[in-house]
Amino acid sequence: MKRGTLLIHNGHETDYASGCSTGALGIPIYQTSTFDQKLAYKGAAKELEFDYARSGNPTRKALEETIAVLEGGVKGYAFSSGIAAVSSVLGILAAGDHVVAGEDIYGGSWRILNTFYKRWGLELTVVDTSNPDHIKKALKKNTKALFLETPSNPLLKITDLKTCLAIAQDAGLISIVDNTFMTPYLQRPIELGADIVVHSATKFLGGHSDVISGLAVSRTLELGQRIYAVQNGFGAVPGPWDCTLVMRGIKTLKVRMDAEEQTARNLALWLKSHPQVTDVFYPGLEDHPGRTINEAQASGAGAVLSFRTRTTEQALHFLGTVKLAAAAVSLGGVETIASYPVRMSHASIPPAERQRLGITDTLIRISTGLEDTEDLIADFEKALEG
Numbered sequence: 001m002k003r004g005t006l007l008i009h010n011g012h013e014t015d016y017a018s019g020c021s022t023g024a025l026g027i028p029i030y031q032t033s034t035f036d037q038k039l040a041y042k043g044a045a046k047e048l049e050f051d052y053a054r055s056g057n058p059t060r061k062a063l064e065e066t067i068a069v070l071e072g073g074v075k076g077y078a079f080s081s082g083i084a085a086v087s088s089v090l091g092i093l094a095a096g097d098h099v100v101a102g103e104d105i106y107g108g109s110w111r112i113l114n115t116f117y118k119r120w121g122l123e124l125t126v127v128d129t130s131n132p133d134h135i136k137k138a139l140k141k142n143t144k145a146l147f148l149e150t151p152s153n154p155l156l157k158i159t160d161l162k163t164c165l166a167i168a169q170d171a172g173l174i175s176i177v178d179n180t181f182m183t184p185y186l187q188r189p190i191e192l193g194a195d196i197v198v199h200s201a202t203k204f205l206g207g208h209s210d211v212i213s214g215l216a217v218s219r220t221l222e223l224g225q226r227i228y229a230v231q232n233g234f235g236a237v238p239g240p241w242d243c244t245l246v247m248r249g250i251k252t253l254k255v256r257m258d259a260e261e262q263t264a265r266n267l268a269l270w271l272k273s274h275p276q277v278t279d280v281f282y283p284g285l286e287d288h289p290g291r292t293i294n295e296a297q298a299s300g301a302g303a304v305l306s307f308r309t310r311t312t313e314q315a316l317h318f319l320g321t322v323k324l325a326a327a328a329v330s331l332g333g334v335e336t337i338a339s340y341p342v343r344m345s346h347a348s349i350p351p352a353e354r355q356r357l358g359i360t361d362t363l364i365r366i367s368t369g370l371e372d373t374e375d376l377i378a379d380f381e382k383a384l385e386g
């Protein structure tokens, strides 16, 4: 089955699979905290699937099974946010374990590794994973996990998943890939060798800027059980209504992603020719250094790009005057979003480190929405003047 069909037909096209049997095309929202267990006491000694909604909820289960199918994994888990998914997955590691991660992973993932988990004894080395040799050099005796994100954020660097995941496999590491920017519609890391995929479903999967949610998928049942122990024990679970919003978003992912990617490509090309723009970062551009690797591992370049203006003043003026884009944190919604990494997603990274990574005061990240490209270009043109 092709990817678009799978977004609609993945076992949860009706409520049959979630335990109901009405044939409803919408999965019921089980707004409940607990489940009556009398049946288990009636002599039937029946093992009941649901007992308490932190441990499991039929609406959440439908979303969890859906994302597992889409990512080609065995088990799926839903969380209250993307960072809850990242934190909970990292929670399967132990004190003294060493993690190698990409140096421009999502700012919040870097922060949880560098603060909270550091306090709990996890060691971290960040490297530029667009060069796989850097990963090999960073490996230590106690290295237990590799954390990757591609394209990276906010500079859209591409990491060769197959090569890097093979390094992880050879070294016996648990490999974790944050697939938020690409979604399983464009890229499926488990098929390329990843052990665990994580998502901020807040972004493209939810797709409408109306829900905070996270997901994780494991390649094996054993890893799934370890993630489940943290999901249930730590308890960062989403409510059923949020699960419904994400499932609703997934159904339209194909049309949104296709349209938003086309706009991103056109906008990137236009920005490249603009006199006030010095750099454009988009993996779909001919001269992007990671383009061929991205084409080999993903079926598209996604809908996020970034660019640098000549001066800081121009960047601030753009963010203050652009009309058809929200000047906001986040991405992947139906509306175009312009964000300013130095003050938003990457504000928690020390200025010197940001400078080293190329996250300058002139850098603006764009997530394209469903507006018409011509309107966006006309609006961006005005915001880049002056």
Ligand SMILES: *Cc1c(COP(=O)(O)O)cnc(C)c1O
Pocket (backbone or CB within 6 Å): 081, 082, 083, 084, 086, 106, 108, 109, 149, 153, 178, 180, 181, 199, 200, 201, 202, 203, 212, 213, 214
């Ligand atoms: C937004 C984001 C996260 C964090 O997700 P939240 O839903 O905001 O907690 C993690 N990784 C990436 C790549 C993101 O863009």
